Amino acid sequence: MSDAYVVGVDMIKFGRFPDRTxxxxxxxxxxxxxxxxxxxxxxxxxxxxxxxxxAAGMVGQRILQEIGQTGIPVINVSNAxxxxxxxxxxxxxxxxAGLYDLVLCVGVEQMGKGLLGGAGGGSGxxxxxxxxxxxxxxxxxxxxxxxxxxxxxxFAQFAKVSVKNHHHSTLNPKAMYxxxxxxxVVMNAEMISYPxxxxxxxxxxxxxxxxxxxxxxxxxxxxxxxxxxxxxxxxLTSDPWQERDLVMPDVNSCTRLAAKKAYEMAGLGADDxxxxxxxxxxxxxxILHYENLGLCGPGEAGRMIDTGEVALGGRIPVNVSGGLLSxxxxxxxxxxxxxxxxxxxxxxxxxxxxxxxxxxxxTHVIGLGSACGIHILEKA
Amino acid sequence: MSTKPLPAVSYIKIPESGEPYLEGYQCGACKAxxxxxxxxxxxxxxxxxxxxxxxxxxxxxxxxxxxxxxxPGIAVPYISAIVDLDDGTAIKGNLIDIEPDPExxxxxxxxxxxxxxxxxxxxxxxxxxxxxxxxPKSA
Numbered sequence: 109m110s111d112a113y114v115v116g117v118d119m120i121k122f123g124r125f126p127d128r129t130x131x132x133x134x135x136x137x138x139x140x141x142x143x144x145x146x147x148x149x150x151x152x153x154x155x156x157x158x159x160x161x162x163a164a165g166m167v168g169q170r171i172l173q174e175i176g177q178t179g180i181p182v183i184n185v186s187n188a189x190x191x192x193x194x195x196x197x198x199x200x201x202x203x204x205a206g207l208y209d210l211v212l213c214v215g216v217e218q219m220g221k222g223l224l225g226g227a228g229g230g231s232g233x234x235x236x237x238x239x240x241x242x243x244x245x246x247x248x249x250x251x252x253x254x255x256x257x258x259x260x261x262x263f264a265q266f267a268k269v270s271v272k273n274h275h276h277s278t279l280n281p282k283a284m285y286x287x288x289x290x291x292x293v294v295m296n297a298e299m300i301s302y303p304x305x306x307x308x309x310x311x312x313x314x315x316x317x318x319x320x321x322x323x324x325x326x327x328x329x330x331x332x333x334x335x336x337x338x339x340x341x342x343x344l345t346s347d348p349w350q351e352r353d354l355v356m357p358d359v360n361s362c363t364r365l366a367a368k369k370a371y372e373m374a375g376l377g378a379d380d381x382x383x384x385x386x387x388x389x390x391x392x393x394x395i396l397h398y399e400n401l402g403l404c405g406p407g408e409a410g411r412m413i414d415t416g417e418v419a420l421g422g423r424i425p426v427n428v429s430g431g432l433l434s435x436x437x438x439x440x441x442x443x444x445x446x447x448x449x450x451x452x453x454x455x456x457x458x459x460x461x462x463x464x465x466x467x468x469x470x471t472h473v474i475g476l477g478s479a480c481g482i483h484i485l486e487k488a
Numbered sequence: 489m490s491t492k493p494l495p496a497v498s499y500i501k502i503p504e505s506g507e508p509y510l511e512g513y514q515c516g517a518c519k520a521x522x523x524x525x526x527x528x529x530x531x532x533x534x535x536x537x538x539x540x541x542x543x544x545x546x547x548x549x550x551x552x553x554x555x556x557x558x559x560p561g562i563a564v565p566y567i568s569a570i571v572d573l574d575d576g577t578a579i580k581g582n583l584i585d586i587e588p589d590p591e592x593x594x595x596x597x598x599x600x601x602x603x604x605x606x607x608x609x610x611x612x613x614x615x616x617x618x619x620x621x622x623x624p625k626s627a
Contacts (some may be wrong), residue, residue: 223557223558223559225559232494232611232612232613232615232617233496233606233609233610233611233617234559234562234609235496235497236558236559236562237555237558237559237562237563237564237566237582237607238496238581238582238606238607238609238619239496239497239580239581239582239619239620240568240569240570240580240581240582241553241555241558241566241568243555243557243558243559245553245557246553246555246558246568247553249553249554250551250552250553250568250570251551253551253552253553253595254550254551254570256595257550257551257595257596263590298556298557299554299556299557300556300557301553301554301555301556301557301568302553302554302556302590303553303590304553349520349530349531351520351576351578352550352570352572352578354522354523354578355523355570355578355579355580356551356570356578356580
């Protein structure tokens with residue numbers, strides 16, 4: 109099978125765009141990605157579109173109404189917070205299979221404000237606050253405190269993740285926020301669900317990102333190899349059975365499984381990775397994923413944040429984009445936005461936040477329910 | 489409208505006489521326990537091996553969060569708790585009768601499962617509900 113390459117990729121600056129439609133927001137990133145490689149919609153053979161909020165709304169076709177109705181197949185994808193990564197992976201799979209030489213993948217979301225989560229159902233009364241909490245800040249707080257019970261991880265260590273990612277975002281003009289948040293500011297922000305304060309929760313924003321995937325033959329034919337990024341691994345998992353998964357949505361085992369498969373597919377180990385964009389939907393989650401992705405050993409995640417190993421300039425920089433905590437988390441767009449971030453560093457176009465000498469990077473997203481998507485990318 | 493309170497979730501059983509209790513489903517092949525009905529075991533894939541099992545009324549606190557902001561109309565703060573019952577079944581609910589302060593809450597603290605009215609919540613038809621709560625075991 110031929111290799112597949114990202115030849116064009118871009119994202120809009122995340123923000124709040126209540127006056128625009130979902131297809132309009134998605135179309136903007138699609139056009140930016142096409143411009144990034146000098147192609148047009150007429151060159152695309154299929155569109156893979158990720159969106160959650162209007163999952164039944166044929167968003168991909170409506171994007172084509174904004175940028176060119178060429179009659180290509182459209183696959184609309186919904187897979188919780190792994191939606192964008194799933195759309196990208198479906199496009200990658202089709203190119204790998206030899207079905208197409210050029211495909212467009214778009215992730216887009218328009219978010220409301222407020223808490224994410226399910227209030228439960230089944231009986232005639234709300235279960236929220238009666239049988240614990242189904243809000244996302246609480247679910248991820250419980251996953252974080254599970255790490256605390258095993259390894260003594262502290263509130264301050266969780267909070268340092270937000271300090272780091274908010275700092276990184278000051279170097280990223282496409283992030284929602286560019287604001288430094290010192291540790292005492294993070295820890296003293298409004299408590300949402302202990303130990304997650306408001307500044308330790310991802311930002312609900314509107315956004316879109318898009319990528320164009322090409323077969324090796326086509327990328328060479330079009331002279332696009334110079335800035336191309338090779339997809340070394342693409343993995344999607346669901347949550348394998350775990351003893352507490354009825355009451356604790358599983359963010360760990362499906363990530364561990366996906367990481368193992370991704371390293372195998374790429375023929376690489378964690379030591380080969382130069383930067384990681386991982387799913388910091390809450391500060392507590394980022395700590396868990398250092399270990400889940402094998403960036404450190406069991407119980408070493410607290411040390412990783414204390415020593416700055418995961419900060420820009422450290423041993424393995426994590427979320428130099430600012431992450432979901434500060435760049436923002438438009439659910440369906442996130443999985444492609446983090447591919448944009450890693451590709452930008454591999455191309456040496458990261459500006460002030462460039463990870464020096466980056467050759468190989470990893471992206472990770474997890475959607476509760478659960479779905480985990482991991483990609484390993486390499487400079488061509 | 490029912491004359492008697494209804495169970496807040498399907499795995500609370502309210503007998504004609506005697507105290508309410510929790511009922512799980514256990515796979516006869518691998519012994520995994522589930523809350524709520526299930527035909528096939530999602531751990532081992534065995535079919536037609538599920539049997540009901542009365543769950544114990546005590547356990548230990550596995551993990552928790554202290555919820556300070558919830559959906560509109562939900563009283564805060566409260567403690568959302570994950571408890572491992574004595575037979576190993578994991579269950580989620582509110583931890584009550586303890587201050588919502590991380591200094592006061594200890595992992596593995598023993599708790600009892602107690603049954604009470606579902607915080608006065610009623611459905612549209614006016615039915616009352618019985619729910620369960622976790623309460624620290626008195627020393």
